Amino acid sequence: MSDPVILLDQVNKWFGAFHVLKDVSMTVGKGEKVVVCGPSGSGKSTVIRCINRLEEHQKGRILVGGVELTSDIKMIERIRKDVGMVFQSFNLFPHLTVLENLTLAPNWVKGTPVKEATETAMAYLERVRIPEQANKYPGQLSGGQQQRVAIARALCMKPKVMLFDEPTSALDPEMIKEVLDVMITLAEEGMTMVCVTHEMGFARTVADKMVFMAEGRIVESSPPVEFFSNPKTERAQQFLGQILGH
Amino acid sequence: MTSNTNLDPKTASEIASHVEEPSQTELRAPRRSALNVLGWARENLFSSAPNTLLTVLAVSLLVWAVPPLLGWVLLKATFLGADPQACREAGGACWSFIEVKHRFILFGLYPHDEHWRPLLAMGLFLSAIAASCDPRFWNLRILAVWGAALPFCGLLMWGGLLGLTFVGNDKWGGLPLTLILATLGIVLAFPLSVLLALGRRSDMPAIRAICVGYIETVRGVPLVSVLFMASIMFPLFLPEGMTIDKLLRAQLGIMLFTAAYLAEAVRGGLQALPKGQYEAADALGLSYWQKMGLIILPQALRLVIPPIVNQFISCFKDTSLVIIIGLYDLLTTAKTALSDPLWRPFYIESYVFAAFIYFLFCFFMSRYSQYLEKRLNAGLKR
Numbered sequence A: 001m002s003d004p005v006i007l008l009d010q011v012n013k014w015f016g017a018f019h020v021l022k023d024v025s026m027t028v029g030k031g032e033k034v035v036v037c038g039p040s041g042s043g044k045s046t047v048i049r050c051i052n053r054l055e056e057h058q059k060g061r062i063l064v065g066g067v068e069l070t071s072d073i074k075m076i077e078r079i080r081k082d083v084g085m086v087f088q089s090f091n092l093f094p095h096l097t098v099l100e101n102l103t104l105a106p107n108w109v110k111g112t113p114v115k116e117a118t119e120t121a122m123a124y125l126e127r128v129r130i131p132e133q134a135n136k137y138p139g140q141l142s143g144g145q146q147q148r149v150a151i152a153r154a155l156c157m158k159p160k161v162m163l164f165d166e167p168t169s170a171l172d173p174e175m176i177k178e179v180l181d182v183m184i185t186l187a188e189e190g191m192t193m194v195c196v197t198h199e200m201g202f203a204r205t206v207a208d209k210m211v212f213m214a215e216g217r218i219v220e221s222s223p224p225v226e227f228f229s230n231p232k233t234e235r236a237q238q239f240l241g242q243i244l245g246h
Numbered sequence B: 001m002t003s004n005t006n007l008d009p010k011t012a013s014e015i016a017s018h019v020e021e022p023s024q025t026e027l028r029a030p031r032r033s034a035l036n037v038l039g040w041a042r043e044n045l046f047s048s049a050p051n052t053l054l055t056v057l058a059v060s061l062l063v064w065a066v067p068p069l070l071g072w073v074l075l076k077a078t079f080l081g082a083d084p085q086a087c088r089e090a091g092g093a094c095w096s097f098i099e100v101k102h103r104f105i106l107f108g109l110y111p112h113d114e115h116w117r118p119l120l121a122m123g124l125f126l127s128a129i130a131a132s133c134d135p136r137f138w139n140l141r142i143l144a145v146w147g148a149a150l151p152f153c154g155l156l157m158w159g160g161l162l163g164l165t166f167v168g169n170d171k172w173g174g175l176p177l178t179l180i181l182a183t184l185g186i187v188l189a190f191p192l193s194v195l196l197a198l199g200r201r202s203d204m205p206a207i208r209a210i211c212v213g214y215i216e217t218v219r220g221v222p223l224v225s226v227l228f229m230a231s232i233m234f235p236l237f238l239p240e241g242m243t244i245d246k247l248l249r250a251q252l253g254i255m256l257f258t259a260a261y262l263a264e265a266v267r268g269g270l271q272a273l274p275k276g277q278y279e280a281a282d283a284l285g286l287s288y289w290q291k292m293g294l295i296i297l298p299q300a301l302r303l304v305i306p307p308i309v310n311q312f313i314s315c316f317k318d319t320s321l322v323i324i325i326g327l328y329d330l331l332t333t334a335k336t337a338l339s340d341p342l343w344r345p346f347y348i349e350s351y352v353f354a355a356f357i358y359f360l361f362c363f364f365m366s367r368y369s370q371y372l373e374k375r376l377n378a379g380l381k382r
């Protein structure tokens, strides 16, 4: 097996005195799709935010593409180029048009000429099915459209791995599907993905591995078939019971 | 809709039908018949007892103040050519004082025959300011504009080259001096204030401490004492034999003072932005300066245009404090013009003239900030 794209080794993190992550270890191989779930406050966001250093971990090792995350800012910026992130609240840049949102980072971070960056951006807007919105401002789009733009923005950097932090939780029900469809297409094309989500239908369809967290620990990590039909721990059984409405 | 004007039913129903997508231009202006005016007055001026009381008070204040003012400014005033004696007899404003003294008030001690030079320099300076106000110039072109304008202004003001006689800057005064002090003060203070605001929010404790220390210290003292220190203390710290020009010292003092206040306004904008904007920029791999320059500052500064312009206006007027270190700014020349024993009684005219010039500039800044806010927010619906 080739090197994992992401490797977390005994990662610990504290917010002040509060121990958020406790010995979290996990690997994500190339092309692998990992879905992270667990009750609110269990540290799911914190884990994936550590992967691109939006949060700093205090103990253990995190390697992305074989490079270890330290406080070296050059390394951090290098890793961030390869790691795309999609937020719950979209976080598009409201003062820039959709197209500018997409071309800004390729242009400034990777030095891609504007013309080429624009072509790439338009191609990704086609892929997320909103090329006609290219010259609008984010505030003029619906939530579902904004989240698809946010996905396209991350993809424009040609990342090796995509992180999703509850990408559909801020959306109205009728818009969830359009975003999940884009994510499913992305998965089918072989993108490496780590998704925090409560969309269990999506998880069943795309996940290679389910990771269940509770109170800052990874409690279960197993293939979806196993996880859904036969959860090993009581916590996971309880959680699934609640979320699937049994 | 901003006004609660008494609209006729048709217009009102038109509005109702437009509630979905209110478009100001599509609304027909309400028809105003005599009846409508009465109705409007009843609704807006006499709708309640306190409202009626306020209306009566306001009207009596106008009746009390306007006629005498009008009499002084226009009816009983003397205009061109009147001598002090004629002025005193007329009893109104003596505008011939301005006629006689305007060149001194505008240009101070600058040699009389060379007044065209500061005039031209001011024209250039104001053109450069006008260009800076146009968003189409908000790129490297603006540097070219100032790069060309400033040396030219300097040449005109100082001279000493190309057959222009040399005029030392101890002779500069009046409006050009005020404009130079205010504009350069603002233009130089602005970038400094952005750096101070960023520094105050920096992760690096040393930088943060320096910025906080600077801002709090400067904000804790009045400008008068900053100028005093600039003129008296600065030289004490300089090596023997080295001097800094008095004008330059005042300029530095004003700039350093304004920067501290501006920094707090800018910081307000930085804090108002959602954390997600910082995180999105980080996640894309933008460097600190790219993040700030491309994502954060363009949004943050837009949010704080009103307090920033407020500070600009305040800086413009505060330049008048340079009187305490003996510079002849506009207000000082207005005052000095009165030392002529012949014209001494007409101090009101002198100050009104200076105030009018201050007002023109400050009013322009205020209107410009409104224009800017509208323009920058067009298309940016949050």
Ligand SMILES: Nc1ncnc2c1ncn2[C@@H]1O[C@H](COP(=O)(O)OP(=O)(O)O)[C@@H](O)[C@H]1O
Pocket (backbone or CB within 6 Å): A015, A018, A020, A038, A039, A040, A041, A042, A043, A044, A045, A046, A047
């Ligand atoms: N910046 C922070 N400072 C202090 N505590 C935090 C911070 N961010 C998150 N937490 C706490 O850490 C825990 C885990 O948060 P998070 O990773 O967001 O959980 P999840 O995404 O699983 O809901 C929560 O209890 C939360 O209150």
Ligand SMILES: [Mg+2]
Pocket (backbone or CB within 6 Å): A044, A045, A046, A166
């Ligand atoms: Mg979360």
